[in-house]
Amino acid sequence: MTRIFSFHGGIHPPENKRQSLGAPIKRAPLPARLILPLQQHLGKAATPMVEVGERVLKGQKIAEPTGHISAAIHAPSSGRVTYIGLQPVPHASGLESPCIVIETDGIDEWYQKNPIGDFRKVDKLKLIQHIRESGIAGLGGAGFPTDIKLNLSKDHIVNTLIINAAECEPYITADDALMRERPDEVITGIEIIARLLEPSKVLIGIEDNKPNAIKALRDVIRERQLPFELVVVPTRYPSGGEKQLIQLLTSIEVPSGSIPADVGIVCQNVGTAAAIYRAVVLGEPLISRIVTLTGFALGHRQNYEALIGTPFSVLLEAAEVDRTKMFRLVMGGPMMGISIEDDRIPVIKTTNCIIAATEEEMPPAPPAQPCIRCGMCEQVCPASLLPQQLYWFAKGREFEKARHHNLF
Ligand code: SF4
Known part of the structure; x- marks a missing residue:
């Protein structure tokens, strides 16, 4: 059994997670317009492969990676490309950025699913290329293209694969809901990652405030007799920060300016693992994700499976927003999230939570004191x-x- 260590500092903010866990994950409505920013990941923006007026099908690649560190983008539903150009996007700057806009046709017609077969037998480079072609970037928040982290140079020997299931930020329950409801997908995704990296050990770090998710993952691990260790850590923000989780699980401090791979560790988020499962086993590129819709200005606070490109306004309406009560709109959690002024911006690969908060819930900050x-x-x-x-x-x-x- 893995010993749990500690990291310096940390706090216990009110969790506010319970309110979005009362109902199962719900499929979000198909929007009339999907807005796909070309930059949804770290690295270079993707390059469009379609033109205005072209019909596209669900899952069809519409933008390809530009250079080594980049990610492909796929049409989340069938329809017609109506615009390629600047649109408001989810970014703290509030600036517009190049996007592909698709007017959906309601048919939701698939292009072609492209499963890769038995991942245990497929050549590793082919598997990595498939993950790159599927447009997978870290769903935990950073959006780093996943194929890069799975294809390390010979200088990096991976001793430990850490799966980040901590989800320490208040309000957000997207990973918790995923693990409760789809533990098989998560665990198979981890198996695929482990096949590629061949680590000596696989640790899944999860906070102790997720008993249902812990049970669900533990049952699958036991059933399949996998050598994965589920490490339950105390709830303390920010235990889900990559460097903090590494320190909690291994006592190793990743030096400033270094990456975890420099100390023999690779971290992946549970949502990314599930996206890898869908790409490899079902042959579906990354075209949707789970988003927590919460805050007391909403009639329904729960997790939605939303297509990438869905405008926030569509999700807010689906969750029965009361705009007279909505005082602040936040993308992400209250600690690391950013306030949003324009609810036309779309869900991107890293959007894990939207909070429509009342004034009592998130009052203005008091004046600064010396x-x-x-x-x-x-x-x-x-x-x-x-x-x-x-x-x-x-x-x-x-x-x-x-x-x-x-x-x-
Ligand atoms: S008063 Fe000064 S020292 Fe104390 S918490 Fe605030 S910034 Fe830090």
Whole structure:
């Protein structure tokens, strides 16, 4: 049994997860327009392969990766391409970005599904290329193209594969719902990743506030007699941060400026594992994901399986939003999420949660107070920074000192 270690700092914010777990995952409505940003992942934006006026089918590749670190994009439903150009996208800058817009025809006609057969026997490079062709990028939040993390150079020997099932951010329950309802998909996805990386051990890190998901995964692991270890960690934000989870499960601290693979570890999110399963076993590219719709301005708070490209407004209406009560709209959770002004923006591969909050739920921040150097920020900072010191350096324009105190 794996020992659990600790990381510096962390907090216990109100969880607010229960309200979106009362009903099973629901299929979101097919929108009239799907808006597909070409940049939904880290790396270079994808390059369009279709033209305005062209009919496309569900699952058809409509943009290809540009260079090594990039991801393909597929049509989430059948219809006609009506526009290629700038549209509002989910980004903190609020700027517009190039998108492909598809007017759906309601037929939802598939292009062709392309399952790869028995993943245990298929050549590894073919498997990785298939995952790249399926447009899979990390669903946990960063959106790093998954094929890159599965195709490491010979300098990187993977000792430990860590599957991030912690979902520590308040309000968000998309991974929890996925694990409760589709544990087979998650575990098969992990088997595929393990086949590619051949780690010495596979650890699945999950917070102890998800008893149903823990049971569901444990049952499948036991049934299939797999050598995967489910490690239940105490609920503490941000235990699902990649570096924090690695420290919790292995005691290894990934040095600043390094990646986990430099210390023999690869991390993948449970949602990404399920997307790999769908691509390899069912032959479906990444065209939908689970999104938590929550906040007290909604009549129905639950998880929806939404097509990538679905405007937020469509999901808010499906969840019976009361716009007179909605004070703030947040994409992501209350800790790492961003406030959204324009609800025409679409769900992308990294959209895990939309919060339509009332004023009581997320009131405006109180006015800033002067720092009294109490040191509490240092005690909770999970990156072991000195926030108050960085603040004073920044205020005094002593940027070199801030840099030396690990600002980056
Ligand atoms: S910035 Fe840090 S040290 Fe200053 S008052 Fe806030 S918590 Fe205390």
